[in-house]
Amino acid sequence: MKFINYLTSISGVEVFPMISMLLFVAVFSYVLWSTFRESKEHINEQKNIPLN
Amino acid sequence: MSIQIERFEYDNKIVKQFAVATALWGAVGMLVGLIIALQLVYPILNFNLPYTTFGRLRPIHTNAVIFAFVGNGIFMGVYYSLQRLLKARMWSDKLSAIHFWGWQLIIVAAALTLAFGYTTGKEYAELEWPIDILITLIWVVFGLNMFMTIIKRRERHLYVAIWFYIATWVTVAMLHIVNSIEIPVSLFKSYSWYAGVQDALVQWWYGHNAVAFFLTTPYLGMMYYFIPKAANRPVYSYRLSIIHFWALIFLYIWAGPHHLLYTALPDWAQSLGVVFSIMLIAPSWGGMINGLLTLRGAWDRVREDVVLKFMVVAVTAYGMATFEGPMLSLKNVNAISHFTDWTIAHVHVGALGWNGFLTFGVLYWLIPRMWRTEIYSRKAANWHFWIGTLGILLYAVPMYWAGWMQSSMWKQFTPEGQLQYQILETVTAMKPFYAIRSVGGLLFLVGMFMMIWNLVKTAKTGNFLANEAAEAPALTRKVAIEGKEHWHRIIERKPIQMLVLALVVVALGGLIEMIPTFMVKSNIPTLEAVKPYTALELQGRDIYVREGCYTCHSQMVRPFRSETERYGEYSKAGEFVYDHPFQWGSKRTGPDLAREGSDKLRRMDSWHYNHMADPTSMSPGSIMPSYPWLFEDKIDYASTVPKLKAMVTLGVPYSNEYVVNGEAELKAQALLIYETLKLDEDKLLTGEEGLREDHEIIAMIAYLQRLGKDITSQPAQAAATSK
Numbered sequence: 001m002k003f004i005n006y007l008t009s010i011s012g013v014e015v016f017p018m019i020s021m022l023l024f025v026a027v028f029s030y031v032l033w034s035t036f037r038e039s040k041e042h043i044n045e046q047k048n049i050p051l052n
Numbered sequence: 053m054s055i056q057i058e059r060f061e062y063d064n065k066i067v068k069q070f071a072v073a074t075a076l077w078g079a080v081g082m083l084v085g086l087i088i089a090l091q092l093v094y095p096i097l098n099f100n101l102p103y104t105t106f107g108r109l110r111p112i113h114t115n116a117v118i119f120a121f122v123g124n125g126i127f128m129g130v131y132y133s134l135q136r137l138l139k140a141r142m143w144s145d146k147l148s149a150i151h152f153w154g155w156q157l158i159i160v161a162a163a164l165t166l167a168f169g170y171t172t173g174k175e176y177a178e179l180e181w182p183i184d185i186l187i188t189l190i191w192v193v194f195g196l197n198m199f200m201t202i203i204k205r206r207e208r209h210l211y212v213a214i215w216f217y218i219a220t221w222v223t224v225a226m227l228h229i230v231n232s233i234e235i236p237v238s239l240f241k242s243y244s245w246y247a248g249v250q251d252a253l254v255q256w257w258y259g260h261n262a263v264a265f266f267l268t269t270p271y272l273g274m275m276y277y278f279i280p281k282a283a284n285r286p287v288y289s290y291r292l293s294i295i296h297f298w299a300l301i302f303l304y305i306w307a308g309p310h311h312l313l314y315t316a317l318p319d320w321a322q323s324l325g326v327v328f329s330i331m332l333i334a335p336s337w338g339g340m341i342n343g344l345l346t347l348r349g350a351w352d353r354v355r356e357d358v359v360l361k362f363m364v365v366a367v368t369a370y371g372m373a374t375f376e377g378p379m380l381s382l383k384n385v386n387a388i389s390h391f392t393d394w395t396i397a398h399v400h401v402g403a404l405g406w407n408g409f410l411t412f413g414v415l416y417w418l419i420p421r422m423w424r425t426e427i428y429s430r431k432a433a434n435w436h437f438w439i440g441t442l443g444i445l446l447y448a449v450p451m452y453w454a455g456w457m458q459s460s461m462w463k464q465f466t467p468e469g470q471l472q473y474q475i476l477e478t479v480t481a482m483k484p485f486y487a488i489r490s491v492g493g494l495l496f497l498v499g500m501f502m503m504i505w506n507l508v509k510t511a512k513t514g515n516f517l518a519n520e521a522a523e524a525p526a527l528t529r530k531v532a533i534e535g536k537e538h539w540h541r542i543i544e545r546k547p548i549q550m551l552v553l554a555l556v557v558v559a560l561g562g563l564i565e566m567i568p569t570f571m572v573k574s575n576i577p578t579l580e581a582v583k584p585y586t587a588l589e590l591q592g593r594d595i596y597v598r599e600g601c602y603t604c605h606s607q608m609v610r611p612f613r614s615e616t617e618r619y620g621e622y623s624k625a626g627e628f629v630y631d632h633p634f635q636w637g638s639k640r641t642g643p644d645l646a647r648e649g650s651d652k653l654r655r656m657d658s659w660h661y662n663h664m665a666d667p668t669s670m671s672p673g674s675i676m677p678s679y680p681w682l683f684e685d686k687i688d689y690a691s692t693v694p695k696l697k698a699m700v701t702l703g704v705p706y707s708n709e710y711v712v713n714g715e716a717e718l719k720a721q722a723l724l725i726y727e728t729l730k731l732d733e734d735k736l737l738t739g740e741e742g743l744r745e746d747h748e749i750i751a752m753i754a755y756l757q758r759l760g761k762d763i764t765s766q767p768a769q770a771a772a773t774s775k
Contacts, residue, residue: 020324020564024302024331027557031298035291047290049137049211050280 056526058206061519062135064422066148068516070128071418073152074121074411075504077159081116082497084109089490091677092641093483095667098677103167105677107600111178112166117403118176120159122267125411127155127194129274130217132418134201137211137277139524143200147193154190158183170240173597173633174255176262177231181242184232191228195221202547206524210547212293216273218547219301219554223265226559231258237698238691241594245702248628252636253321257308257562264304267402268370271410272300275343275367278414282359288345292338299335301554303328305561310381311638313390314610322383329381336374343367358433362413365441369405373398391606391640393482394455397448404444404496412436412503419507423514432506440499446492454485463614471617475643480673482641582762584630584704585755587692587718588725592755594695595748597635599679606637607646607759620647621764630704642676647760654761657725658732660753665737682749683739687722689715689746722750 091097091106098105131148135141142148161183165171171178179187198221202210210218231254234242244251280287287293309325344367347354354360376398380389389395420427427433461481464472585593596602609615611622623646628634647653662669665683667676692714700706710717726745729736733743741747 016320016564020306020561021327023560023564024328027302028299031295035294038291038294043290044286046209046211047286049207049209050133050213050277051284051286 057523058526059523060141061521063142063145063148064520065518066152067128067132068422069152070124070131071415073156074124074128077116077120077124079500079504081113081121082500084113084116086490086493086497088113089486089493092486092675093490095675095677100678100680102169102681107603108167108169110603111171111600112163114176115162115178118266122407126270129414133213133277134198137207137214138201138205139207140201140205143197143204147197151190151194151197158186158190165240169598171598172234172242172244173602173635174244175638176259180240181234181236187228191225199547206527208527212297213273213276215297215550216269218550220265220270222551222555223261223558227258227261231255235698235701237694243698243702244633248631248634249625251634252312256311260308260311261305267407271407272339274410274414278417279343279346279363282363282417283347283350285346285350288342292342296335296338296342302557303332303335305558307332313383313386326381326383329378333375333378337371340367340371358430358437359413359417361437362409366406366409366413369401369409373402373406388459389455392455392458393451397451397455400447404447415507419510423511423516425510425514428509428513429506432502436499436502439495443492443496443499446495447489450485450488454482458482476671476673479642479675582627582629584706585758586721587696587714588721588751588754589758590695591687591692592751595752596755602635602637604639604641605645606640608636609644609646619644620650620652627763632702645759647764649757650760650764657728657753658736660756661729661749662737664749664752669737680739682752683747684741685748686746687748687751692718721754725750725753
């Protein structure tokens, strides 16, 4: 009697892990894409904050 | 328009206070760790006193190291770096002081209450409800002070370290509140709001993220500040740090269920935990590489500079632990590692290597700076480095070895198909490894004392600068924006938006992970045969929780042949619906107890009686402590009805009549056990007061005899469901 049996009674339970994966992929791709579009100058300015 | 230069002072006093506290509590926490390590080799060191037994000292050790040593270390690092990164003094000295003294009060209250046995029985969240509330208040004070400082800053953009601090603050607040929802029964006793599977899921969502957002993210923030400072060069890749941050906080929050593999937790949640844990390697290693590559072209300095040595080993240990963690979350590896000393080795690579060494590096860097002098003895600091490194190795290697061996012995069958080893054999085989591990711990502690001596001497030769003068242009309100502005640049300026975004990211993970499991509650998991605990068993269970039995005994039979053969039926989710809190445990130093009262494993009441009085009388060679006070202290009759009432509030189906007569019911069952014991009285190891029906041991026996009894005593029904 596996626990999964109880879960089948919840309609659409399989959507939960899917949501999580899609959310992550979407957020991660966006962060990746936008970070690499950042100007070098701005990045260098940020980078040096602790040393200024 | 001329730029107005403002003069102000950094508050070093608060940094000094937290630095002293981290060193002091670190030494205390590690000393307790050494004592409990030795207790596993020499049980006599439990001293037969309630306050010094393993089950109570172990939570003191973990809480002291996490919240006192690392906690104060975080605040030391945050208060120093935040002010400088924002070019502003902390917003309120008064709030800083309240934060400092409040946190120390929490630590002292924690140490005392845990020693007295006041515990919620949930790992790393053992503190009882009044302290939980105090933690919340002090955390708010810290947050308020931090955010107001950020708002009053003179540096427009928030450096990446500050994002890590913000994420830490918001996530720890969320985790602490959600996991601490409990119903108070008395001033020092409460029951977790959640039961069984749900409690386990919430607890490990908390537990794993306590590692993530207390032991990791604030220290990553410190890494991003102090390594560039110590190496005097900027971080290797700022782009990588942005990706590191968002990916790390997004992924970490999902990984909790990997602590519950092969348990009665739903499969999909387990798999989700595994997938996200594996993905975590990427941002973790991104962070590690970023830290290490910051030293590119400066590796020669690592040879000379003891601060950099500590930091390099810290970041390397972080890399090792964050590679190992995902590996341990793979189901096939977890099947070997879980419940063994492998886990202990893993966490200590993190705690001693990553947290310990980074704290030491920062202390060796900070103290001479704030006292305007040089390290008193570089030689001693270098010795500390080598002794500490050797200590970590001598700690971790025997524990890895022990873990493998333990697991292999548990699973070993004879050619005839029987389990080869008794559980006791697997326990005594660990002793040499526990002994070597203690030597490793001792070395680490010696290094710690050398550091304290060295830093005190350093401070004595120097002159403390309480208020460090600084100047910076005031921040103009308007920002000149050329063209379309990048979203992240906006976030980098706006702390509140950053806070909200971080909260959304971590809360989403928590919600999606938990909602289905909570929905399940209305969709059965109650097994027909599983009934609530009797009043006496409930009292016994509370004693079990009080003594921290879960620190050595699991209550979770996994679906492996080696476990079902040894303990009986594997555990089902529906068995735990009345368990507030759950007591699955995370370590099996002794046997699993989930089926202790089942037909297969059931022992005489007198066996339990003598075993608790002197474990070696029943199990020669056992390393379990004796519990003589259970044979003197009386069952707290008066608390019975309030406890039953609290359980009713939590949804446990006691009838009104049962609750009202709770005390009488309890006494009646106690009398039955007493009479059974009376038959063997001449063989009992009774205390000074002799055999009595009101001793706590009677409640303890009642609870142990109940474990696993419900479903295994009804073979007909079990057979029917399995068809």
